[in-house]
Amino acid sequence: MKKLRIAIVSAIEHTTPYNIGRERSICMPIEIANRVCEGMVAKGHQVTLFATKGSKTKGKLITNDLIPISDSKELKKIYNENKLRFKKSIDRSFWYETIGTAQLHAGVFHRTYTMEMQYLMSEAFYQAKQGKFDLIHILHSPEHAIPFSRLVKTPVVITLHDQFKFPRTLIFNYYKKQPNLYYVSISKDQRQPMPHLQYGGTVYNGTDIKNFVFSEKKGKYLFTAGRIIPKKGFHLAIAASLKSGVPLKFAGNIGSNTDRNYYDQKLKPFLNNRIQYLGTLSHKVIAPYFRNAQAFLFPIKWEEPFGLVMIEAMACGTPVIAFNHGSVPEVVKDGVTGFIVNNVEEMVEAIKKVDQIDRRKCREHVEKNFSVEKMIDNYEKVYYKLAKKHSR
Structure with missing residues (x-):
């Protein structure tokens, strides 16, 4: 079977894979992005990972020179200027303290995240429009990717990691008839609030x-x-x-x-x-x-x-x-x-x-x-099904 050209877009909070030493991973989309990316490379597919600087992959890496949000000097400055106003978190996690501080400063974190996430995603969709990919897989922040889907004919797969909640549900409904936009649920139960969306499949998360x-x-x-x-x-x-x-x-x-x-x-x-x-x-x-x-x-x-x-x-x-x-x-x-x-x-x-x-x-x-291998096999089945459908 012909190997696919796959774009995988990870999150930008940290590098992909995510490793901050002693702490257990707290960003599952990044972990899944890494596992799927490396698994598809091992299967012989041509994979391009869109992630932050410092990320590692056996495929091709595109960063657009973005550093992880957790390394942002600007957000660290906000934190340092205001840290006395907030209690230290018990595990001394800079990441959580930064979010907590930034959210109380007119949403600077969210604005920064939105701009940088869209900047990285736009590169993936720009290259797709040039015919470089058979499929785009979004592992995080679907609300930032969905509007781009109407600009390409390439099938866009979005893995849903969270519950359906307002206001994010608005954008799911706005684009519910977009023909090349597909969702992958991580359980069947997850679909219940919005069963009318176009699903490409259900793929359970896998562990190593x-x-x-x-x-x-x-x-x-x-x-x-x-x-x-x-x-x-x-x-x-x-x-x-x-x-x-x-x-x-x-x-x-x-x-x-x-x-x-x-x-x-x-x-x-x-x-x-x-x-x-x-x-x-x-x-x-x-x-x-x-x-x-x-x-x-x-x-x-x-x-x-x-x-x-x-x-x-x-x-x-x-x-x-x-x-x-x-x-x-x-x-x-x-x-x-x-x-x-x-x-x-x-x-x-x-x-x-x-x-x-x-x-x-x-x-x-x-x-x-629920093994990593089972998860990768199931994603590959989704990829082939959708790539075949849109190659006609």
Whole structure:
């Protein structure tokens, strides 16, 4: 089959791939862009990555001389001039502190991001108009890319990472009849608010399984991880731990002042030798906590499109006990790789019977459905389908 000429547009917060040392990745679109880009190159496709300076790829890199937003001297200056007005974030993340500061300064961050993102995207579409690509894949900021789609005949694929929310939904509806514009959902549930859009397929996010070593031996504690925000339900995980009598460890980054208040008021008062906050952990450091847990708790309070931590836990053999929201029923096989519950009381009951779960089946479920290789294969199928449709 003929190899494709593919343009992949990543985000500009950081380099692609994203690596800031000790911290676990907090920008999934960048991580997926990197995995898809390198996977397509390995398959022999001609890939051009549009990303910031400092990014790395085995394909062709175009940066338009843009530096990552997180390295912006102008935004750092704003932060340094006003940092005394704001509390330091617990994990001392410049990125979050900068956003928090910039948003309070007449939206300077958003204006900067919009201009630079559109500048990079316009280059991809300009080259597409010259006939250099068979397909453009946008991994971030769909609202900035969608208006450009009407300027080319090349199929444009946009991966949706977030919920559909106003005002972003406006632009989806404005261009809903654009014939060369396609969306890829990361779960079937994600489509529910806007089923009328033109979808190219559903492609589940994949994890690099070799980073998560399997273990048949269960641990003696519960584990949960993610951004420390209310809708992730960390306070509910604590409640389940207290009621079940099983210790809990949790990890994640604390960003804005609102998130920090949530931590201070709802989580910190319960910390002791049985309920432990581990801070923000790198991929390498966090993997053993997944692997050695008795169960991974996912008590989310929102319709999360996809929860990568669930597949990371199952890749280690650790069963997942999750609230029935969003993509959970598509990721967890109830009674096979964990349990799907509706409240803390049901979560406590599930903890009592988690030993019934075969940890090997958890691993096999991820290998079959949620590996990086599976994700890349599925994107390639979408690419070929749409490229063929528009080559007629």
